[in-house]
Amino acid sequence: MRPRLLAAASGVVAALAFLAAAELAALFLGGAGSPLVAVGGAVIDLAPAGAKDLMVSLFGTGDKVALFVLMGVLMVAISAGAGILERRRPPFGAMVFALGGALSLIAVTTRSGSGMWDGLPSVLGVGAAIGVLRPLVTRLRRWETVAQTPTRTDAARPERRSFIVWTVTAGALALVVGTGSRLGSAAMQRTAAIRRSVRLPAPATAAPAVPAGASLDVPGLTPYVTPNADFYRIDTALRVPSIDPADWSLRIHGAVENEVTLTWDELMALPLEEHMATMSCVSNEVGGDLIGNALWLGYPIRELLARAKPTGDADMVLSRSIDGFTAGTPLDVLQDTGTQAMLAVGMNGQPLPAEHGFPVRMVVPGLFGYVSATKWVTEMEVTRFADAQGYWTPRGWSERGPVKLESRIDTPANGTSVTVGDRVAIAGVAWQPHTGVKAVQVKVGGAEWQDAELAASVSADTWRQWVYRWTATSGDHEVRVRAVSTDGQVQTSVQRPPAPNGATGWDTITISAR
The missing domain is CATH 2.60.40.650 (Immunoglobulin-like)
Incomplete structure (x- = not known):
């Protein structure tokens, strides 16, 4: 096989490594930093009207698919050229990937609403690409050198085997990781689009207005209401779950007379209530910032429990998240008419952010989050503390967590x-x-x-x-x-x-x- 073709293959594998690393990082950072999506969006934004019209006329509703195919073809061509260049004049091939990473970084960070970490996937992608390209081309050169030495013909076989194994392994791993990450990111982006389309109903019971004297005019003082973007996030989810509200439901079962199942549409049709509440994490150190105050919109959990009618000596509700997290909440707290425990769907006038539990989470004033604030909640089992434990209890935390003064x-x-x-x-x-x-x-x-x-x-x-x-x-x-x-x-x-x-x-x- 010609060395130029093998060098081109090395460049293509390096490009796959770029995409795999970048998409994996974007997945863990919420999907917003995907270079693939950002560059595609930039191309659409910068393309002249005539080009957009041509794409629509040629491909109709498949214009975006066609765009990604075209981008893929260009990426293969450029990365193959970078591999050939790296073989002939290193490190210019690596510099091609560095330039491509810089362009994707610009595309990501100039998108509307981009955050401070959204450029990190592009940076990691460049590192992965160069980290794959240079070792592969180095092995290819060793193979060429040995193969061209008449007295060392047999020595070429191990070098060839080494190059082929590394190339195939790197390419296959990049394909698996990149494809899985892209599918995950695509799911998150679909959920984000669905979230943007959600229109919360007006509350049947509105929260009292924030009094004028609730905010002191002191520079550096924490605002009375914490913006969603600044609200602390502590949970066990390595990746934020992507849930379509149309697929969401809540099941209340266990020690109850009537098992209850609630869908999203049924929840949204109920008379929702607003309540301002401060939530804090049990991991908050003295003087720490794992605490925030927000306006929540939701439905009282006590009303749902009244439908279910707990029986016997039940004293706990074990709530479960779609990702498997569980929290054990005292039943009497959830039934208390003076405790505004709710299934929340809104936060500060907006649908819950994905990282804060979209589409539905629990909010229970007065209890630390690890025993009450289950995000992405899908299940509530009425049971007893003697019979079940939440996620953190067997890990050394107490089974009941009232917030300290x-x-x-x-x-x-x-x-x-x-x-x-x-x-x-x-x-x-x-x-x-x-x-x-x-x-x-x-x-x-x-x-x-x-x-x-x-x-x-x-x-x-x-x-x-x-x-x-x-x-x-x-x-x-x-x-x-x-x-x-x-x-x-x-x-x-x-x-x-x-x-x-x-x-x-x-x-x-x-x-x-x-």
Whole structure:
């Protein structure tokens, strides 16, 4: 077989490696960074109107398929040429892939709504392509050199075998990984398009308006309502599940008189309710940011349980996600008329983002997410804590997870230096969802605890902003904060790690005044 043809094959395999690595990375990052889709979109956007009309007239509704076929042909031709160039004048063949990666990076990062990590798949793809191309061409050259040496004819066979094995293995692996990743990314993109088409119904019961005094005008202070893009995400899903609402259903079974199955259309036809609630992760350290406050739209879980009619001594609902995650939630909490536990479909006026559980998730104020906030929920089994466990319980976490009374300093940052006499706004948030916060106190150095100004809130289920305005005095000052709940509980100073049921202690920073 001619060396030029083998070098061309090396370039094509390197291109497959580029696509495989890039599509796999894009899959884990949510699909938005796919170079294939981004470059295709850029071609469509930049093509003159005449070219678009020609494609439609030739291929009709198959114009996009035809575009991808054309892109594939061009990629094969260019990558084959890069392989030949790498054999003759290294590292120019590798530079062709670097240039192609740069163009795909531009296409990805200039797309509307692109994020800071969306360019990473293109970068990883270039690394994979070069990492495959150069070793393959090096083996090909060794084979050529040995084959051209009359006294070493037999030595050419191992070199040939090495080149063929590496080329076939790399090509097959790239095809499998790339095809699987592309199918996964395509499914995610279809789900994203479906999500964009969802129109949430107006709530039958709207949440109270956010009071004007809920947001303090302090730079650096966390906003009262957390934007969807900034809301923390902690779950066990390596890849965000892609669920078409038309295929979604919820099954309530177990220790019940009536098994209940609820479809998406049935859920959307129910009188949905809005509720503002703060949610936090049990892994949140003291002063951490694994917490957020949002406006949720959904249907009360207690109403669905009333249909099912739990029986016997059931005391737990084991909810299950489509990806297999489970959470054990106390039955009495879900049945409590004062706890706004819901099957949520909306978040801050939009359908749930995919990474936050689209199309349906659980929201239970007052409980850590690991025992209540099942995303992509498809099943609820009424059972007992004695008979079943959620995902995290056998891994050392407690079976019930009430949120602790906590407070956090957002501003100034730890280690901040100020000038003596400055008026310093020490501010942050405090929370104990479902119980509520009635006071926040700040202690600077050895001084007495001082009451901070406390902002308003929609309900006890949300955090509250606070600020204490301190006139800086000379020296290094340790600043602590603690909260007091509406039932009179004072936040403990005892430092405990998140495991097994949530961190405790006072958030503390140091401020230097000179």
